[in-house]
Amino acid sequence: MIDRDHPDLPVSRQCELLDLPRSTFYHVADPVSDADLEIMALIDRCHLQRPFYGSRRIRGWLADQGHQVNRKRVQRLMRTMGIAALYPKRNLSLVNQAHKVYPYLLRNLTIDRPNQVWATDITYIPMARGFVYLVAVMDWYSRKVLSWRVSNTLDTRFCVEALEEAIETYGCPEIFNTDQGSQFTSADFTDVLKANNIQISMDGKGRWVDNVFVERLWRSVKYEDVYLKAYDDMRSAKRSLDEYFRFYNSERRHQSLDDQTPDRVYNQPVARLAA
Numbered sequence: 001m002i003d004r005d006h007p008d009l010p011v012s013r014q015c016e017l018l019d020l021p022r023s024t025f026y027h028v029a030d031p032v033s034d035a036d037l038e039i040m041a042l043i044d045r046c047h048l049q050r051p052f053y054g055s056r057r058i059r060g061w062l063a064d065q066g067h068q069v070n071r072k073r074v075q076r077l078m079r080t081m082g083i084a085a086l087y088p089k090r091n092l093s094l095v096n097q098a099h100k101v102y103p104y105l106l107r108n109l110t111i112d113r114p115n116q117v118w119a120t121d122i123t124y125i126p127m128a129r130g131f132v133y134l135v136a137v138m139d140w141y142s143r144k145v146l147s148w149r150v151s152n153t154l155d156t157r158f159c160v161e162a163l164e165e166a167i168e169t170y171g172c173p174e175i176f177n178t179d180q181g182s183q184f185t186s187a188d189f190t191d192v193l194k195a196n197n198i199q200i201s202m203d204g205k206g207r208w209v210d211n212v213f214v215e216r217l218w219r220s221v222k223y224e225d226v227y228l229k230a231y232d233d234m235r236s237a238k239r240s241l242d243e244y245f246r247f248y249n250s251e252r253r254h255q256s257l258d259d260q261t262p263d264r265v266y267n268q269p270v271a272r273l274a275a
Helices: 011-017 022-026 034-049 055-064 071-081 157-170 187-195 208-229 234-250 262-267
Strands: 117-126 131-139 145-151 175-178 199-202
Touching (some): 034 055, 034 117, 117 157, 131 234, 234 262
Antiparallel strands (some): 117 131
């Protein structure tokens, strides 16, 4: 797909044309066995259904499914997938002690218009062989997916690219909400927000309710597309996700949006209370 020895196009330009982060091209991923991929796919389903399960309870759930896996292996695979149990109470430990963490600004805030609050998160996407990570930027009021990217690494760059695309296409929100993941607390990410005078809001660590609409998006995209299709590779994943997000924005009606689509609510906001 990319020719290192192309006479006219450097690797950086080829990556740009293919919408591929250079870090993704140069990264040599550690091999993951077929057995681990099978267990990771099961862990992903369990985590989606029971996000409050930690490694011990996931190990028990796997045993119920007929898979005897020790807890250390479950913990290792969860780290690879970038997931952890979500708890209802704040966990004060920080993902990266060197990064500044910002206060949560959405508590008791009435969200009643598009571009008032955007949110983002990362999720694990299993494929027929291997896996990728998906990041999406969502408008909180309308649930519209403004931009997204996939990567085979949990680096910061693909998150920054999704953020920059959303700003370039839709302008700036007043507030941008994330969790405390190192990608979002990094200077590379927060500097983009600061440069555009966007207020930064961060969830309490492990509090899924602070970013509930993105969590609901992951449930929808996985049950309605990812699990049904078992993408062959990153290219097919990007193609299918592009089709799904177009459907999600323009055709999929939401009960919480008075049975309207995200596109309609975003472009023609109606007077209603945020769900």
